Amino acid sequence: MTGVDLDSIDLKHCEALDAADPLARFRERFALPDGVIYLDGNSLGALPKTALDRTAEVVGREWGESLIRGWTAHRWIDLPRIVGDKIGRLTGAEPGEVLVADSTSVNLFKLMAAALRLRPERRVILSERSNFPTDLYIAEGLIELLGGRHELRLADGTDIEGAIDDDTALVSLTHVNYRTGALHDMAAITARAHRAGALVLWDLAHSVGAVPVDLNGAGADFAVGCGYKYLNGGPGAPAFLFAARRHHAELRPALSGWMGHAAPFAFETGYRPAQGLERMLTGTPSVIGLAALEVGVDLMLEADGAALRAKSMTLGRLFAKLVERRCGRYGFRLASPADEASRGSQICFAHEHGYPIVQALIARGVIGDFRAPDILRFGFAPLYVGHADIWHAVDHLVTVMESREWDRPEFQTRASVT
Structure with missing residues (x-):
């Protein structure tokens, strides 16, 4: 993401980053469902097709x-x-x-x-x-x-x-x-x-x-x-x-x-x-x-290990910046270290309505997870998550918050697995 201003980045920039990504070829080797943005590979990885x-x-x-x-x-x-x-x-x-x-x-x-x-x-x-x-x-x-x-x-x-x-x-x-x-x-x-x-x-x-x-x-x-x-x-x-x-x-x-x-x-x-x-x-x-x-x-x-880490950090940096820029007024607090070198391949935000927000996102096909008491957790598996995925995921989060979609009754009841 060198040379890209995160304050002005848009979907075209994200798509350009994906086009230049040396790990992009791995995405086709996973059986990812259509319409799903999978940001939970830090909990359960996606299915390799050859498995x-x-x-x-x-x-x-x-x-x-x-x-x-x-x-x-x-x-x-x-x-x-x-x-x-x-x-x-x-x-x-x-x-x-x-x-x-x-x-x-x-x-x-x-x-x-x-x-x-x-x-x-x-x-x-x-x-x-x-x-x-x-x-x-x-x-x-x-x-x-x-x-x-x-x-x-x-x-x-x-x-x-x-x-x-x-x-x-x-x-x-x-x-x-x-x-x-x-x-x-x-x-x-x-x-x-x-x-x-x-x-x-x-x-x-x-x-x-x-x-x-x-x-x-x-x-x-x-x-x-x-x-x-x-x-x-x-x-x-x-x-x-x-x-x-x-x-x-x-x-x-x-x-x-x-x-x-x-x-x-x-x-x-x-x-x-x-x-x-x-x-x-x-x-x-x-x-x-x-x-x-x-x-x-x-x-x-x-995969090249250095490329994995570099992409992981880029995806995390992009996600954190976009949530701050586009959803800052909704009360999200970064729970992960701000320094990207001091965190793994996930970004976590705290929010008082964390559980229903995650459930509303999952219903839209953006799969992250929730960790009690108030953590929304999003993992970035560099082999199959792209920069455009991050943009679209935050788009969905914006809609969930603007419309208060998370406040619907079906998203309030805790499931046995969160």
């Missing part, structure tokens, strides 16, 4: 024809490592440092428990007060399971480094805040924790696929992430976990399942951990889910 063929192949040919032979004939058993290594290329990890398995919550439990075992003399898990709830709930449950000897200590996002002390065993943070999009400085926080003798666990749910991540460059110890947001792996896609190689030999899994055994098919009575990160596997891999996720990861690997 339809790939999952049909896994179900119809591999499962249908090979049956149980598929575990070796089609390397189903190796998929957690194969897809994990691909995600590792997106996150600055080495081969063998990322596995795809379970859900984000389960992986949080496994890595939190392992980290506390590595710091047995310390008792504090430090996290952010506004962290995603599952990260906090998992910590609470683990602390209770361990007999209450540990403490979950919460700090404001801007006070994390100052809250790390000699009693901190683990700093557990989400890299990009789900509610505001605020982006933590991974390298700085990790370095501060290491100076204090603590370990760090990063949740990359709102980062990988949209924000540059270099786990080893930052010296990270552990990380988790989901496959269904910017990686476009489908609803409930398998999650992933990362552990730096320097920790592998000392990791002791709290969920010591048979897939993490040194010899799963020896069917020994006692547990022996596998040599590498495979010891953090638990149960049988979700083959169909892994196959769909691999399609989304492969798409992401085709």
Whole structure:
């Protein structure tokens, strides 16, 4: 958007930006419904068209024809490592440092428990007060399971480094805040924790696929992430976990399942951990889910990471400016950092009528989401969201506000999923 005055930008400017976009070619590779502007890829990514063929192949040919032979004939058993290594290329990890398995919550439990075992003399898990709830709930449950000897200590996002002390065993943070999009400085926080003798666990749910991540460059110890947001792996896609190689030999899994055994098919009575990160596997891999996720990861690997981040920042900047310019009189307050370098690939606004406004937009085909108590959240997946989409989305928002469309009764009742 260099050289374009945001105070005067119009639809033609947006269309020109799309015509020059090096990532524009990816849009046709997603099955996006006609008439929909999809600004919720930070919650559930869009469907890659080739995922339809790939999952049909896994179900119809591999499962249908090979049956149980598929575990070796089609390397189903190796998929957690194969897809994990691909995600590792997106996150600055080495081969063998990322596995795809379970859900984000389960992986949080496994890595939190392992980290506390590595710091047995310390008792504090430090996290952010506004962290995603599952990260906090998992910590609470683990602390209770361990007999209450540990403490979950919460700090404001801007006070994390100052809250790390000699009693901190683990700093557990989400890299990009789900509610505001605020982006933590991974390298700085990790370095501060290491100076204090603590370990760090990063949740990359709102980062990988949209924000540059270099786990080893930052010296990270552990990380988790989901496959269904910017990686476009489908609803409930398998999650992933990362552990730096320097920790592998000392990791002791709290969920010591048979897939993490040194010899799963020896069917020994006692547990022996596998040599590498495979010891953090638990149960049988979700083959169909892994196959769909691999399609989304492969798409992401085709794209230039620098171009992804540049477009993400441009889309966010454009959206924030247009809402300010065209809807400023309606009481919207920017809840994301104003500095684009300090936020992920989403823009959030606070408004007292946030929920019905989002529902009115969805009814018009502009899909974002709502986060309690008052946040309208809009995510920008650079592979399939364009600049003209942003213009049209704000057009709809203007109409919703001017006409008070949001005040209609059908938009007031909260659904079970917001």
